[in-house]
Structures are given as C-alpha cells and as structure tokens.
Amino acid sequence: MTQYKIPVIPGDGIGPEIIAEGRKVIDAAGERFGFDVEWTEFPHGADHYLATGELISEDSLKELSKYSAIYLGSIGDPRVAPGVLEKGVLLAARFYFDQYVNLRPIKLLEGVWTPIKDKTPADIDFTVVRENTEDFYIGIGGRAKKGESKDLLEVSRSLYSAKFGLDIETDSEEIGYQIGMISKEGTQRVIRYAFDLAEKSKKHVSSVDKANVLSDIYGFWREEFESVASEHPDVTTDFNYVDAMTMWFVKNPEWFDVVVTPNMFGDIITDLGAMVQGGLGLAPGGNINPEGTSMFEPIHGSAPKYKGMNKVNPIATIWAGAMMIEQLGEKEAADTIVSAIETNILEAKVRTYDMGGSAGTSDVGDDIARIVLGK
Amino acid sequence: MTQYKIPVIPGDGIGPEIIAEGRKVIDAAGERFGFDVEWTEFPHGADHYLATGELISEDSLKELSKYSAIYLGSIGDPRVAPGVLEKGVLLAARFYFDQYVNLRPIKLLEGVWTPIKDKTPADIDFTVVRENTEDFYIGIGGRAKKGESKDLLEVSRSLYSAKFGLDIETDSEEIGYQIGMISKEGTQRVIRYAFDLAEKSKKHVSSVDKANVLSDIYGFWREEFESVASEHPDVTTDFNYVDAMTMWFVKNPEWFDVVVTPNMFGDIITDLGAMVQGGLGLAPGGNINPEGTSMFEPIHGSAPKYKGMNKVNPIATIWAGAMMIEQLGEKEAADTIVSAIETNILEAKVRTYDMGGSAGTSDVGDDIARIVLGK
Ligand SMILES: CC(C)[C@H](C(=O)O)[C@@H](O)C(=O)O
Numbered sequence: 001m002t003q004y005k006i007p008v009i010p011g012d013g014i015g016p017e018i019i020a021e022g023r024k025v026i027d028a029a030g031e032r033f034g035f036d037v038e039w040t041e042f043p044h045g046a047d048h049y050l051a052t053g054e055l056i057s058e059d060s061l062k063e064l065s066k067y068s069a070i071y072l073g074s075i076g077d078p079r080v081a082p083g084v085l086e087k088g089v090l091l092a093a094r095f096y097f098d099q100y101v102n103l104r105p106i107k108l109l110e111g112v113w114t115p116i117k118d119k120t121p122a123d124i125d126f127t128v129v130r131e132n133t134e135d136f137y138i139g140i141g142g143r144a145k146k147g148e149s150k151d152l153l154e155v156s157r158s159l160y161s162a163k164f165g166l167d168i169e170t171d172s173e174e175i176g177y178q179i180g181m182i183s184k185e186g187t188q189r190v191i192r193y194a195f196d197l198a199e200k201s202k203k204h205v206s207s208v209d210k211a212n213v214l215s216d217i218y219g220f221w222r223e224e225f226e227s228v229a230s231e232h233p234d235v236t237t238d239f240n241y242v243d244a245m246t247m248w249f250v251k252n253p254e255w256f257d258v259v260v261t262p263n264m265f266g267d268i269i270t271d272l273g274a275m276v277q278g279g280l281g282l283a284p285g286g287n288i289n290p291e292g293t294s295m296f297e298p299i300h301g302s303a304p305k306y307k308g309m310n311k312v313n314p315i316a317t318i319w320a321g322a323m324m325i326e327q328l329g330e331k332e333a334a335d336t337i338v339s340a341i342e343t344n345i346l347e348a349k350v351r352t353y354d355m356g357g358s359a360g361t362s363d364v365g366d367d368i369a370r371i372v373l374g375k
Numbered sequence: 376m377t378q379y380k381i382p383v384i385p386g387d388g389i390g391p392e393i394i395a396e397g398r399k400v401i402d403a404a405g406e407r408f409g410f411d412v413e414w415t416e417f418p419h420g421a422d423h424y425l426a427t428g429e430l431i432s433e434d435s436l437k438e439l440s441k442y443s444a445i446y447l448g449s450i451g452d453p454r455v456a457p458g459v460l461e462k463g464v465l466l467a468a469r470f471y472f473d474q475y476v477n478l479r480p481i482k483l484l485e486g487v488w489t490p491i492k493d494k495t496p497a498d499i500d501f502t503v504v505r506e507n508t509e510d511f512y513i514g515i516g517g518r519a520k521k522g523e524s525k526d527l528l529e530v531s532r533s534l535y536s537a538k539f540g541l542d543i544e545t546d547s548e549e550i551g552y553q554i555g556m557i558s559k560e561g562t563q564r565v566i567r568y569a570f571d572l573a574e575k576s577k578k579h580v581s582s583v584d585k586a587n588v589l590s591d592i593y594g595f596w597r598e599e600f601e602s603v604a605s606e607h608p609d610v611t612t613d614f615n616y617v618d619a620m621t622m623w624f625v626k627n628p629e630w631f632d633v634v635v636t637p638n639m640f641g642d643i644i645t646d647l648g649a650m651v652q653g654g655l656g657l658a659p660g661g662n663i664n665p666e667g668t669s670m671f672e673p674i675h676g677s678a679p680k681y682k683g684m685n686k687v688n689p690i691a692t693i694w695a696g697a698m699m700i701e702q703l704g705e706k707e708a709a710d711t712i713v714s715a716i717e718t719n720i721l722e723a724k725v726r727t728y729d730m731g732g733s734a735g736t737s738d739v740g741d742d743i744a745r746i747v748l749g750k
C-alpha cells in the first residue's frame with residue numbers, strides 16, 4: 001500500500017468544511033486504488049493569527065517544505081484587515097515554496113450551467129498557466145509626500161515628462177506607488193512550463209500582456225516568450241492584450257489551448273475563466289513547483305457569511321484534490337475523482353444551492369465519494 | 376445658428392471611414408436642431424509619423440487645446456511597433472489635456488445580441504468612470520541587469536524579503552520593471568466625478584481595486600474613495616477586487632450604477648463591458664476634462680485588415696459623437712442620435728457584418744442620419 005503524507009491548512013471561513021469533503025473523497029480514492037493518506041493539520045489562518053500574532057512562521061514553512069503537496073482550504077477573515085492573511089499566509093507560501101506556476105483548468109463540465117450563450121463543454125476547455133511569484137505581487141510600493149522620497153518621486157516626474165517629450169505637470173502633494181518586476185529566469189520557466197503543457201495538448205500557446213502601455217515590464221515578457229517559443233517550432237502562438245483577452249474568454253473560449261500570463265493579469269482572467277466554466281464553486285487551482293512543494297486550493301475565497309452552514313459547494317476543493325493526487329503520481333485515481341464529479345453533476349440529484357439544488361456541502365462530498373467507490 | 380468648431384483626428388486603419396459616418400450623423404443632427412459644425416482635420420497617426428517622424432507635437436497639442444472637444448477615429452498601424460502610436464498620440468493627448476475621466480457607458484441597446492445569458496437592456500445599463508491620467512499608464516519603468524541600477528534593484532530585493540518577513544531569494548540576472556503612481560488630487564477628482572454622476576443616477580458607486588495585494592497603491596485609492604464617499608452620505612457604495620469584478624460584469628451587471636476604477640483595471644473591465652453590451656462595434660468612450668479639452672472615440676482599435684473595405688460598424692463612433700455634442704451642450708440632439716441608433720438596430724435592415732447583416736459602413740451612417748432627420 002502506497003503511503004502519502006499530506007499537510008492540510010483548512011484555513012478560514014468555509015475552509016474547514018470544504019477541506020473535510022476533499023479529504024473524504026481522496027480517502028475513498030485511496031481505498032479504491034490502494035493508497036493511504038496520512039493527513040497532518042496546520043492551524044494557519046485568522047484564529048491562529050488572532051491568538052498568537054503569527055501569520056506563518058519560517059519554522060512552519062520549513063516543516064511544510066518536507067512534503068511535495070499541501071492541501072489548502074481558504075484564507076481570509078473579516079476580523080483581519082484585507083490583505084494581511086492573504087499576503088501573510090497564502091502569498092507567503094506561494095513565494096517561499098517558489099510555486100511559480102498557478103495552474104487553472106478552465107473546463108466546462110458536462111451538465112454545468114455557464115452564463116455564456118451558445119457554448120458547450122467542447123468549446124470551454126483550456127488551461128491558464130499564471131506566473132505566481134513575480135510581477136506586481138512582490139509587495140513593493142509605498143507612499144510619498146512632496147519633498148520626501150526625493151529619489152523615486154523626482155525621477156518619476158522627470159521620466160514621465162521625458163518619455164512623452166512634452167511638458168506635463170505631475171506635481172502632487174501626495175502619492176501612492178507600486179512597483180512590479182519580472183525576471184528573465186522567472187519569466188522563462190513559467191513560459192517553458194506552458195509550452196511543455198501545449199506539447200502534450202493542442203500545441204498552441206497564447207500569451208497575455210499589455211506591452212503597448214506597460215512596455216517596460218511586458219515588452220520584456222514578450223521577448224522571453226519569443227525566445228522560448230523559438231525552442232518549440234511545432235507550437236503555434238499568439239499575443240493578446242489583457243483587455244482584449246477578457247472579450248475572447250467570453251466570446252471565443254474555443255480559441256484557446258494553453259494561455260500563459262503574468263501574475264496580476266492571471267489573477268483577473270482566471271476569475272473570469274471561473275465564471276465562464278460555471279462559477280467559483282467549480283474552479284480549482286494548483287500552485288506548482290515541479291521540483292518542490294506544491295499547494296492545491298479552490299480558487300474561491302473563505303466566504304465568511306456561509307461559515308459553518310454546510311451550504312457551499314465543495315466541488316472546487318475536491319477537484320483541486322484530484323489535481324493534487326495527480327501531481328503525486330495517482331493519475332488514475334485523479335481521473336476517477338474528476339469523472340465522479342461529472343457523474344454527480346449529471347445525475348443532478350445532490351447539488352448545492354449555487355447549482356440550483358438544496359443539498360449540503362457534506363452531502364455532495366458523500367455522493368462523490370460513493371461514486372468514486374463505485375457504489 | 377449656433378456654430379461649433381470641432382477638430383477631427385481620423386487616425387489609422389478604419390479611422391477615416393468611421394469618422395466620416397460620425398460627422399455625417401452629427402451634421403444631420405445640426406440640420407435638425409439648428410447648429411452648424413466646422414470640422415478641421417488633423418493628420419496625426421501612422422502615415423504622418425512615417426512621413427515626418429512626428430507623433431504629435433506640442434504645437435499641434437497647443438492648437439487643439441483651443442477647442443473643447445476633439446473627435447478621434449482610431450490609432451494603431453502594423454507598420455509601427457506596438458505602443459508607439461498608442462502612447463505617442465492617444466495617451467499623449469489624454470495626458471496633455473489632462474482628460475482625467477474616461478467615461479464608458481455600458482448599455483445594452485434594445486435589439487442587440489449579447490453573449491451573456493438571461494440579461495435584458497434593463498439589466499445591462501451602467502457607467503464606468505475610468506481614471507485616465509495616472510496609475511500604471513504613466514510610462515515609467517525599465518530594465519536592469521545584476522549590478523546595474525543598484526538603487527531600485529537593491530532596494531526592491533531587500534523590501535521584498537522584509538515585507539514577507541522571510542528569507543526569499545530574489546537574485547536575478549536581468550529584470551524588467553514598471554512603476555505605477557496615483558496622486559491624492561488625481562484620485563479624488565475622478566472619484567468625485569463618479570459620485571456626482573451617481574447623484575444624478577441611481578445613487579450607487581462601486582469601487583474597483585486590488586487593495587489586498589497591490590496594497591500600497593490601491594490602499595491609497597480606497598482611502599481617497601472613503602474620503603469622497605463621506606461627502607455623499609446619500610450615495611451607497613461597495614468595494615470590489617478587480618478579479619471578482621470580471622465575474623460580476625458577466626453574472627450580475629444589474630448590480631451596478633456607476634463604477635469607478637483606476638486606469639489599468641479600467642482598461643481591462645471596460646473591454647469586458649464592451650463585450651457584455653454586444654461587442655466593440657457598439658462601445659463608445661469619452662476622454663473628459665470637464666474644464667478643458669475632451670476627446671471622444673470608439674473604444675475599438677484601428678482594425679487594419681478592414682481598412683478601406685467599407686465593412687466595419689460605425690455605431691461606436693456615431694455614439695461617441697453623440698456623447699461629444701452632449702458635452703458641448705446639445706443634449707436633445709445627442710439623445711436623438713442615440714435613439715436613431717436604437718431605431719436602426721431595431722429595424723434590423725441596415726446592419727454591418729458583426730451584427731449579422733451585410734450593409735456597408737456608409738450605409739449604416741446614411742440610415743442613422745436619415746432617422747435623425749426624421750425621414
Ligand atoms: C486571495 C488573493 C491574494 C489571491 C490572488 O490575488 O492571487 C486570489 O485572488 C487568487 O487568485 O488566488
């Protein structure tokens with residue numbers, strides 16, 4: 001019997017409820033396919049932070065780094081200011097473990113309602129590879145008052161005028177600023193991951209940027225994309241400005257195979273993608289370091305108002321669990337979980353409120369576990 | 376007879392064709408409502424740039440600044456590298472004239488096909504107020520190699536680790552970076568514009584940001600929003616992360632009245648909004664400086680492959696023309712143009728290919744002008 005050790009961070013809000021269902025389904029898959037999972041819970045999230053003042057310590061991260069996959073519920077709590085937990089736990093883990101790929105399958109399952117007209121599961125079936133450790137997510141920025149921080153403010157003002165060759169007034173009493181950076185290695189590795197995926201798929205990679213306006217950072221991205229693309233002459237490519245991309249996601253999702261995007265634009269378009277595939281209740285994500293510790297999570301938040309109500313849809317979490325065990329090598333078990341999700345949806349008997357049903361979170365977990373076990 | 380002088384920049388690609396139709400319809404409205412427009416053409420765009428090396432000179436801008444509204448076709452040409460014309464002409468004008476509001480009505484007209492299920496014109500009817508002169512659009516960024524640009528690179532690396540309280544390696548041989556800035560005045564004035572609009576509408580303003588991750592720049596935005604909101608106790612508000620906002624635009628457009636957004640996120644969500652309202656062929660925009668020179672344009676690009684084919688939809692441009700004459704004080708004429716557009720669509724006889732018809736650009740212009748004249 002294969003043994004896996006998987007650390008779990010249930011997190012905040014509905015996190016513990018949905019993670020319980022994910023574990024239930026993976027345990028059922030283990031029973032059927034002959035593996036056993038030893039789950040270890042980690043307490044990080046709002047309660048732990050409010051009780052101890054600790055977000056996630058380097059010690060916890062070192063401990064977690066012994067594993068190859070972490071199962072995460074959701075992070076975020078109204079008692080804590082926006083961003084504190086998200087940055088201090090979720091982003092800290094993505095960065096610390098150098099999970100440079102955020103993998104988001106955008107797949108309309110058979111029987112799921114999408115808000116988009118005239119599209120079938122054959123039309124909505126692609127993968128977004130979001131860069132996950134750089135760009136505007138590096139947390140560098142600040143505020144400045146006139147006269148202070150002379151360097152950045154003054155340099156900015158003169159560059160601003162110089163770039164446009166015009167005399168533009170930009171004096172301001174007070175500003176807020178933010179810096180994004182992408183590196184050559186950081187950009188190449190994620191683009192390479194996307195091309196490798198496309199080699200196993202429909203051999204097409206779409207790049208997302210805004211090189212016509214944020215030219216310094218995304219002109220750099222384009223060059224690295226072109227350099228990696230030249231190593232894959234059999235893969236076709238296209239470039240899309242992020243604004244236009246939101247239109248194509250809605251109008252022509254069938255155009256895409258693998259979409260690779262810088263971090264911040266990836267955050268935006270994958271939420272839109274989640275809606276196109278039927279809503280957040282159905283959208284899983286993986287934070288992947290192919291050589292290190294990966295982390296799998298539903299892409300929705302902690303939905304504090306539903307906490308403890310046994311109401312929300314656990315499918316995104318269960319699907320993220322399938323991605324996790326696939327990463328661990330259990331491909332057959334993973335496929336079985338995804339097809340059990342599809343069966344549950346097609347049978348249309350045990351569904352949560354967001355899919356028009358009245359079943360509870362745990363009912364859906366039970367039902368999918370039952371199908372996995374072939375009962 | 377009221378006289379207006381309006382400068383026109385037809386621009387590139389299909390620009391001249393669509394502008395011709397816009398002028399035709401405004402001239403018809405003038406005939407009916409008793410005003411006369413003297414049009415002055417400006418040559419800026421690809422041909423002018425390739426012939427003279429000039430994008431838009433300070434002399435041209437000074438000349439244009441004598442007018443209160445400019446009518447713009449579209450800018451962009453495959454012979455010129457991406458970004459050069461867009462930044463050198465379009466963004467230069469927005470910045471020079473300090474057109475701090477980019478106004479985008481998201482309105483599904485009666486009879487228009489939207490890709491979104493189950494939504495009617497009553498559901499899709501709101502306005503996006505996009506900040507238009509700051510944020511990541513200021514054009515400041517660069518590249519750095521290890522060892523070079525010590526200041527920014529080194530500061531960034533240490534801040535990066537310090538902010539997360541962790542020991543994260545960020546060494547890279549080469550990076551591309553970009554800086555965004557928003558100012559107190561720049562943020563307040565556009566938010567104030569949004570609240571003033573909401574006062575005349577359904578008294579609700581939705582703010583867009585990503586304050587949980589880009590906390591420095593958008594935490595600042597939120598504070599300014601809250602400060603302006605406190606001056607309008609009768610207007611209700613909500614905050615939306617930009618990623619979630621893309622979902623609500625598709626799923627619940629009926630939630631919105633006035634949406635106010637920083638520049639870059641505004642660029643993204645207004646293209647999505649254009650799709651929700653039926654496509655780029657139907658989406659007008661105004662770049663507004665309420666005390667200075669404004670500029671009106673369709674939000675689509677120059678569509679070089681359709682150039683000279685008398686094929687594309689002129690409705691976005693005609694609608695932008697209506698916004699322009701409303702800004703000049705001709706409200707009744709503006710309303711008449713918009714309702715003529717609606718009549719043309721409802722009659723469903725003279726339509727361009729994107730709306731399932733086979734009429735030419737000029738046929739649609741002719742038809743709308745005819746309806747404006749009451750013929
Ligand atoms: C919670 C938040 C920090 C996070 C992000 O912005 O990456 C989320 O939106 C996501 O997409 O996983």
Ligand SMILES: CC(C)[C@H](C(=O)O)[C@@H](O)C(=O)O
Pocket residue numbers: 212213243461462465466642674
């Ligand atoms: C052409 C481009 C520079 C422009 C922008 O990014 O603002 C366009 O997308 C728009 O929305 O008007």
